[in-house]
Amino acid sequence: MESAVEAQLRKQIMAWVGERAEANGGFLRRDELLDFHLDGEKLPVIDYSRGIRNPASFNSTLSIVSAADGPYDDTESEDGLLHYAYRKGDPWSGDNRKLRHAMETGMPLILFRKEIANIYTPVFPVYVVDDEPENRQFLIALDEAFRFIHDPAHLSEPQREYALRLARQRLHQPAFRTRVLVAYDTRCTICELKHGALLDAAHIVPDGHELGAPTVNNGLALCKIHHAAYDQNMLGVTPDHEVRISFRLLEEIDGPMLKHGLQEMHGRALSLPRRPADRPDRDHLAWRYEHFDAAAPRTTHHRAAEQHR
Numbered sequence: 001m002e003s004a005v006e007a008q009l010r011k012q013i014m015a016w017v018g019e020r021a022e023a024n025g026g027f028l029r030r031d032e033l034l035d036f037h038l039d040g041e042k043l044p045v046i047d048y049s050r051g052i053r054n055p056a057s058f059n060s061t062l063s064i065v066s067a068a069d070g071p072y073d074d075t076e077s078e079d080g081l082l083h084y085a086y087r088k089g090d091p092w093s094g095d096n097r098k099l100r101h102a103m104e105t106g107m108p109l110i111l112f113r114k115e116i117a118n119i120y121t122p123v124f125p126v127y128v129v130d131d132e133p134e135n136r137q138f139l140i141a142l143d144e145a146f147r148f149i150h151d152p153a154h155l156s157e158p159q160r161e162y163a164l165r166l167a168r169q170r171l172h173q174p175a176f177r178t179r180v181l182v183a184y185d186t187r188c189t190i191c192e193l194k195h196g197a198l199l200d201a202a203h204i205v206p207d208g209h210e211l212g213a214p215t216v217n218n219g220l221a222l223c224k225i226h227h228a229a230y231d232q233n234m235l236g237v238t239p240d241h242e243v244r245i246s247f248r249l250l251e252e253i254d255g256p257m258l259k260h261g262l263q264e265m266h267g268r269a270l271s272l273p274r275r276p277a278d279r280p281d282r283d284h285l286a287w288r289y290e291h292f293d294a295a296a297p298r299t300t301h302h303r304a305a306e307q308h309r
């Protein structure tokens, strides 16, 4: 296939992957990816059985899958680049040849992060930036900028920091959102809204704090409005999974969003994941709830009112 045609097809495939992922809440299901059609022809975006997809008519690899069992895995490295092992067989033919061709032509790929069976978090475009035959691996960069670095295997300190930050933004945060949304059956734990496009994964203990690990038990699936309210301490969650709305907000009088979307959530119980291990960690909730409490000082009047509830 002519490379301009292939580049154009890639663009269309990536646009579709982006739209589907956006609608689902940041991920795609295996059957969706296998059932993709382009101009009436079936063109699976992932391979049926392997972690690399090389359509016969394409000269360069279309997608690769990086599997991980948890938030950290061996594909992560100190340099922020994905170290992708050579596929089985001859390093100079088949899958490896098409990956190398992607490197030589700068053709963008889709990386699918797979942490849960049948669920794929897309990251794209990514680029094959280096080939290390001695280590039998390719280096994959999560940003176009790394295509133009002379020696991607040996990044300077600022480049390395940049690569690590990008890896966090482009790979680890989306993967966290997928894990949390899937654990919560793609619904807001507070209001039960079920539109993936309107849902986020909120950290209970914030990212960056030493306890703020990107694990499902430090996450809550929240719709956009409840996520923002949570981050602004307008809304809190007690260690016993009860929703609290700040007193200031409870007193306000405004339209239906304030009334139904926020005030009426006061006292509601969270809808929790089925798997106990996925449920929010009590200590994390307690840590966060203290901050909510501290951010919303109550007047004597409010304290009295609360005692009479």
Ligand SMILES: [Zn+2]
Pocket: 188, 189, 190, 191, 192, 193, 222, 223, 224, 226
């Ligand atoms: Zn909500």
